[in-house]
Amino acid sequence: AAGVIQSPRHLIKEKRETATLKCYPIPRHDTVYWYQQGPGQDPQFLISFYEKMQSDKGSIPDRFSARQFPNYSSELNVNALLLGDSALYLCASSLVSDYMNTEAFFGQGTRLTVV
Amino acid sequence: AQKITQTQPGMFVQEKEAVTLDCTYDTSDPSYGLFWYKQPSSGEMIFLIYQGSYDQQNATEGRYSLNFQKARKSANLVISASQLGDSAMYFCAMRDEGAGGTSYGKLTFGQGTILTVHP
Numbered sequence: 001a002a003g004v005i006q007s008p009r010h011l012i013k014e015k016r017e018t019a020t021l022k023c024y025p026i027p028r029h030d031t032v033y034w035y036q037q038g039p040g041q042d043p044q045f046l047i048s049f050y051e052k053m054q055s056d057k058g059s060i061p062d063r064f065s066a067r068q069f070p071n072y073s074s075e076l077n078v079n080a081l082l083l084g085d086s087a088l089y090l091c092a093s094s095l096v097s098d099y100m101n102t103e104a105f106f107g108q109g110t111r112l113t114v115v
Numbered sequence: 116a117q118k119i120t121q122t123q124p125g126m127f128v129q130e131k132e133a134v135t136l137d138c139t140y141d142t143s144d145p146s147y148g149l150f151w152y153k154q155p156s157s158g159e160m161i162f163l164i165y166q167g168s169y170d171q172q173n174a175t176e177g178r179y180s181l182n183f184q185k186a187r188k189s190a191n192l193v194i195s196a197s198q199l200g201d202s203a204m205y206f207c208a209m210r211d212e213g214a215g216g217t218s219y220g221k222l223t224f225g226q227g228t229i230l231t232v233h234p
Contacts, residue, residue: 031220042206042224043160056221088158094220104150104210104222106160 002027004107006091012113013081021076021110025093031055032074034066035090037109043090049074050096081114088112117142117209121225128197129233135182136192136228138207146212149190150222151181154204163205166190167212197232204229 005024013019025032031050035043045058049068066076078085092106118141128134151163166174166181174181182191194201208222
């Protein structure tokens with residue numbers, strides 16, 4: 001079965017550069033979520049999209065932005081990178097419109113390293 | 116606001132034995148879902164099991180079962196017949212499932228428990 005796909009798996013950027021992370025949700029899923037997981041930490045919610053519209057947003061700096069495309073894939077951009085942005089970025093997808101849905105699957109993550 | 120607490124930073128178990136990972140939660144939402152995920156060192160978050168707040172029976176998935184005690188607000192994961200490959204970080208998570216809420220589907224995680232299975 002198709003799973004959530006994230007690319008790239010690893011990304012190394014310098015301070016002040018921009019990082020672009022991509023997520024391809026499970027087919028038929030209508031919602032995408034982005035999480036940031038620092039070393040030894042639990043994942044923290046960043047932002048979500050339902051049917052291509054932003055549905056929820058965590059306490060994140062304006063340097064973080066994201067969007068969902070017509071094919072439901074999503075892109076997370078982090079501008080003016082700081083060393084503290086180094087983390088594992090996880091994307092998850094779900095079928096929110098189905099209230100009986102119990103799925104919440106994650107991709108393998110993008111490990112961003114800022115040097 | 117939702118809160119998940121995992122009080123065991125690390126747990127050890129002998130291969131083939133059972134182990135219980137603790138999870139307590141706090142929420143004012145009447146409808147919610149509880150999840151357990153396994154995260155190996157590779158980083159992928161692997162879905163293990165789900166329990167809905169209105170489910171009457173405890174969820175089971177193969178060697179995984181969820182001991183759901185709603186009055187105590189606990190959702191402990193039981194892994195039976197532990198295997199060496201079970202060594203990983205385990206996260207308990209909750210999501211609001213109230214109809215119409217914009218936060219529907221967003222997961223709140225606990226701090227995690229590192230499980231080590233000894234041969």
